[in-house]
Amino acid sequence: MGETKKTDVVVVGAGPVGLVAGLALKEKGISSVVIEAEPYGRPRAGSRAIYLHNATLKLLEETSKGLGFTLARNGIIWPVKRTLYKGKQVYVRNYGVTDNKDPHHLPHFTSLHQHEIEKYLYEACVHAGVEFVWGEPVQTMDISKSGVRLVTENGNVWEAEYVIGCDGARSVVREQAGLRFEGPRTADTFIVVDVKEDPDNPLPLERTFHYQHPAMGGRNVMFVPFKDGWRIDLQLLSSDKPEDYMGVENVKKMDAESDGP
């Protein structure tokens, strides 16, 4: 038999949304706990969300003093945006500004790996005293007039006035609340490749979108720099088999066929 604990709010999931929810509640003095299915220090695959806009940085700075500036200075700003169509450049813009270290102004964006973003969010949570429970997947949830009752796979029970479901795309909270995941879906398939920057031979910090890349059989390719790495998004054709493009060996083949962005 597990324990029954009470708090005002249970936040389910310690991804970026759960971390920010836990932090915001703590800063407002509302008692809460963040319950995460995976153990502490779990690996977080892929670069995923690598871009924080100025509005997001401002919001995070308002939520937790210093957080926006920490994220800004630990990311990079790419000053050049380039668009090509079938091998020819059709648009280029050089913003010129690359200062992300200004202690008084947040930049218009910063770009860093999602697991790095989560690291800084988590550090802010720890600093603020947010309570975490790791390795406890929420299994069931009952909603009543007095609040919510959550039971984890380990048999522990949490009773709270509110629950915030931050448990990702396959949310148990959403499913248990009888809600649907709304919004449109694209049928397109993308291969996302993360490449580590070569510190001895760094590439120029440019975001390049190449529509119908001739060296990639007319597929669309996007190259985006982030701190210490590059993200390559390859949009497959509807006739492609994704497995032909997945894995290190297939990515090396793409590199051999293509002569650059």
Ligand SMILES: Cc1cc2nc3c(=O)[nH]c(=O)nc-3n(C[C@H](O)[C@H](O)[C@H](O)COP(=O)(O)OP(=O)(O)OC[C@H]3O[C@@H](n4cnc5c(N)ncnc54)[C@H](O)[C@@H]3O)c2cc1C
């Ligand atoms: C390949 C890829 C590329 C992406 N690229 C981008 C991009 O370029 N830009 C962008 O903005 N976004 C991108 N994303 C999306 C981005 O990663 C997500 O939007 C972001 O992680 C969502 O954050 P979240 O906190 O809502 O959920 P998640 O990061 O999914 O975190 C959910 C957390 O909840 C936990 N959890 C799940 N079930 C339970 C449970 N039952 N009980 C307790 N805990 C639970 C999970 O273990 C996880 O830690 C990409 C995603 C992928 C997969």
